[in-house]
């Protein structure tokens with residue numbers, strides 16, 4: 471193992487510079503303006519795989535963003551681990567809320583700040599550099615390793631399932647290691663065995679056929695913005711329960727064992743609140759903060775728009791109002 475650690479220590483700076491190069495690529499999958507950037511990130515990873523000497527390195531085009539695969543399978547009798555990760559990122563806006571530029575990685579207090587640093591470029595890169603360390607020191611890999619890195623995770627992976635179905639042999643494995651998760655604490659590595667999933671919706675309320683003057687029409691015509699707020703306010707009841715009929719039908723209840731395990735995790739609620747400048751935490755009655763954030767469903771408004779957003783006042787009764795909502 472010494473040889474590996476020596477290689478890692480000796481190359482720390484190089485690893486970091488390469489990661490920063492990847493972090494500088496604004497591979498925002500949801501933005502059509504960044505399509506070339508997303509491809510650039512895929513090419514960068516392809517080159518990484520080639521340079522560390524993996525086999526069957528391929529950048530597969532899809533109807534959306536590319537999928538990169540590579541492997542090192544040396545022994546038939548060894549188990550095969552497929553490492554999954556993604557190289558696309560969420561939009562960085564509003565950029566003015568960033569303390570440092572989102573696509574210029576900055577180290578503060580030993581941490582790297584950049585869009586995608588911890589989701590999921592950093593984690594994916596850790597696996598690549600781990601395999602590189604084996605390859606470059608001539609250390610035999612204890613398992614066969616395959617990689618699949620996609621560029622559409624942040625938009626719901628529309629091309630991943632068709633790709634998997636069409637490449638069963640290429641991806642065949644004994645286990646999948648998903649790097650797209652977090653460590654519980656700085657000194658507490660963790661294995662994530664389940665996630666809550668995501669459903670994303672957009673709703674629009676339409677009223678009159680054009681924007682109206684609220685001084686002339688207000689009070690006589692239903693205001694879509696008022697109505698939207700009313701709808702949103704009814705999505706949850708006062709106890710943090712989501713009031714959409716049938717919402718909890720398929721939610722698996724937590725077992726006693728799971729609840730005990732969750733309660734055992736070291737968690738400082740005071741520090742959690744302090745970090746967010748909050749006096750109180752809030753959520754579904756009967757569950758603690760951990761259960762609420764990991765095992766119980768949530769529902770949040772992610773965006774709201776209607777009416778006049780500019781400086782000062784405009785007496786508008788908007789024709790439309792909209793919201794983005796996810797669970």
Ligand SMILES: [Zn+2]
Pocket residue numbers: 556589590623650
């Ligand atoms: Zn992710």
